[in-house]
Each structure stands twice: as C-alpha cells, then as structure tokens.
Amino acid sequence: MMTPLSEQILTDWQVRKTKKQKTAFIEWMQSQIPGLQVEQGGFGNNRNLVLGDVKSAKVLLTAHYDTCARLPFPNFLPPKNIPLYIGYSLLICIPFGIFAFLLNFVLGFLTESFFISYWGTFLPTMALLFYLLMGGKPNPHTANDNTSGVITLCELIASMTEEERAQAAFVFFDNEENGLLGSAFFRKLHKKDGLEKKPLINFDCVSDGDHMLFVLSKPAMKAYGEAFAAAFPSTAEKTVYLEKSSNTMYPSDQANFPMGVGVAALRKKKLIGLYMDRIHTVKDTVFQEENIVFFVEGTQRLLQSIL
Numbered sequence: 001m002m003t004p005l006s007e008q009i010l011t012d013w014q015v016r017k018t019k020k021q022k023t024a025f026i027e028w029m030q031s032q033i034p035g036l037q038v039e040q041g042g043f044g045n046n047r048n049l050v051l052g053d054v055k056s057a058k059v060l061l062t063a064h065y066d067t068c069a070r071l072p073f074p075n076f077l078p079p080k081n082i083p084l085y086i087g088y089s090l091l092i093c094i095p096f097g098i099f100a101f102l103l104n105f106v107l108g109f110l111t112e113s114f115f116i117s118y119w120g121t122f123l124p125t126m127a128l129l130f131y132l133l134m135g136g137k138p139n140p141h142t143a144n145d146n147t148s149g150v151i152t153l154c155e156l157i158a159s160m161t162e163e164e165r166a167q168a169a170f171v172f173f174d175n176e177e178n179g180l181l182g183s184a185f186f187r188k189l190h191k192k193d194g195l196e197k198k199p200l201i202n203f204d205c206v207s208d209g210d211h212m213l214f215v216l217s218k219p220a221m222k223a224y225g226e227a228f229a230a231a232f233p234s235t236a237e238k239t240v241y242l243e244k245s246s247n248t249m250y251p252s253d254q255a256n257f258p259m260g261v262g263v264a265a266l267r268k269k270k271l272i273g274l275y276m277d278r279i280h281t282v283k284d285t286v287f288q289e290e291n292i293v294f295f296v297e298g299t300q301r302l303l304q305s306i307l
C-alpha cells in the first residue's frame with residue numbers, strides 16, 4: 001500500500017517539464033512535505049528540492065523530478081551491452097544526418113555559397129535537435145521516468161522515524177533530462193559539505209522490470225558493495241545486479257558524485273541482456289508497485305547496516 005501522497009503523484013502529477021508545471025508541483029510538494037526546501041541556481045536555473053541537512057547527513061537519497069519531452073523514438077538503453085548502446089545512439093543520428101545532408105545539398109544548389117549552405121545547415125539541425133530534446137511536447141506519461149523514483153523517495157521519507165530521517169538528506173533533482181544540470185548545481189553548492197564521503201543513492205526508472213540494477217562507483221563499491229549485497233538479496237521475482245560504473249552505462253544524476261550509486265529496474269532478453277525501452281514515449285505507463293516496496297525495504301535494511 002502506498003501513501004496517499006504517492007498515489008496522488010501517480011494520478012495527478014506525472015507531467016513536470018515546463019517551468020509552470022514544475023512551479024505547481026513544487027508548491028504542492030511543499031504543502032505536503034513540511035521542511036522541503038528549494039535550492040535554486042546554476043546553469044539552467046535549477047530548482048532542486050531538499051529535505052534535511054546535507055552537511056550533517058550521512059547518506060543522500062535522490063531522484064530527479066523533472067520529466068522529458070515526448071520523443072518519436074524510445075530512449076532504448078542496454079547498460080551492459082556497450083556495442084548495442086553505441087549502435088543505437090548512432091542509429092538515432094541517421095535521420096538528423098539525412099536532414100542535414102539534404103538541406104546542405106539544396107542550399108548549396110540554390111545559393112552556390114559555402115557560407116550560407118554551411119550555416120544554413122548547421123543552425124537548423126542544431127535547432128531541431130534542441131527542440132526535440134528540450135522544447136518538445138511534455139510526455140503525458142512518466143510512470144517509470146521518473147515518477148517511480150520520486151515516489152520511492154516519498155515512500156522512504158514516510159517510512160522512516162524522525163531519528164532515521166535526521167541521518168539522511170533527500171534530494172529531488174531538477175533538469176536531469178537536460179543534461180544532469182540540477183545535480184551538477186547541487187554538487188557545486190554543497191562542495192564543502194563532504195559529498196565525497198557520503199553515499200548518494202539515486203533512483204531513476206525503477207518501476208518497469210524485474211531485474212534490479214545497482215551501479216556503484218569505484219569508491220562506493222569498495223565501501224558499501226557488501227552492504228548492498230546483503231540489503232538487496234535477489235528474490236523469486238526480482239533478480240539483483242551489483243555492477244561497477246566503469247563497465248556499466250547508466251547515465252543519471254549519480255554520475256556527478258564520487259560516492260554515487262545508480263538504481264534502476266530493467267527487463268532482460270537473451271541476446272540483448274538488460275534493457276529499458278519505453279521511457280520518453282507515451283508507453284511509459286508501467287508502474288510495478290512491488291518494485292517500490294522492494295527498493296524501500298532494501299534501502300531501510302541498508303541504512304540500518306551502514307548508519
């Protein structure tokens with residue numbers, strides 16, 4: 001059973017992309033979670049939402065709350081299959097390449113000017129990319145990316161006692177989808193708060209799949225690898241993977257922190273391996289509630305063992 005707050009986020013607050021949508025969400029969250037602060041600034045004028053004292057916290061629990069544009073192609077992500085990962089990224093570039101080639105050809109033909117055909121191709125191609133990624137229509141469905149992470153944090157906050165909460169700080173990052181901007185600003189703002197020693201556990205896309213992936217930085221693996229293994233055992237339904245960030249591609253906010261741990265749920269197929277394939281499209285509707293329970297209970301065991 002999720003808290004009414006989590007239920008309401010899932011039913012009413014899935015679209016958090018424009019400034020206005022974010023402002024409404026922030027004001028509502030502040031009315032629901034006493035003490036939730038806004039830390040604003042940095043490139044992108046981010047608004048991160050922070051609960052607790054970052055400096056005195058022993059652990060940081062995080063998730064980005066901003067959501068993505070609805071894209072014409074899924075953000076297909078196979079974290080352990082690097083050749084496929086690169087191949088898919090190149091595949092997405094092909095339409096842009098064709099667009100640029102044709103535009104360049106037509107402009108060159110019409111104007112016979114290198115200057116015009118060069119810049120007349122470069123600028124519109126960049127504008128098109130920028131529009132698709134940042135200016136596009138907000139995706140109406142964000143159950144997995146990253147309403148699931150936001151709800152995991154809310155459930156953790158609700159499940160902890162006041163003493164437990166005092167040991168942790170909770171951060172809802174802004175502008176992950178625009179290039180991890182909110183977490184970069186957070187790191188800068190708190191650079192004197194000992195972030196290099198605090199484990200930072202970031203939940204991003206945790207509700208679609210039965211394969212539970214933990215991506216640990218080298219220092220995090222050394223200090224907490226065993227604690228994670230003990231706190232998150234595989235079950236009959238859920239298989240756990242503890243992986244090193246050096247050979248696993250999972251681009252999310254934890255990458256900005258030395259003690260970062262990325263958490264995600266994935267699906268698995270024989271030849272592909274672990275993958276995620278519905279985020280950033282209208283099919284991002286899968287919300288496996290048992291995944292939230294899995295991560296909340298495991299995180300509680302982890303915190304009891306490391307704090």
Ligand SMILES: [Zn+2]
Binds near residue numbers: 064146176204205252
């Ligand atoms: Zn995400």
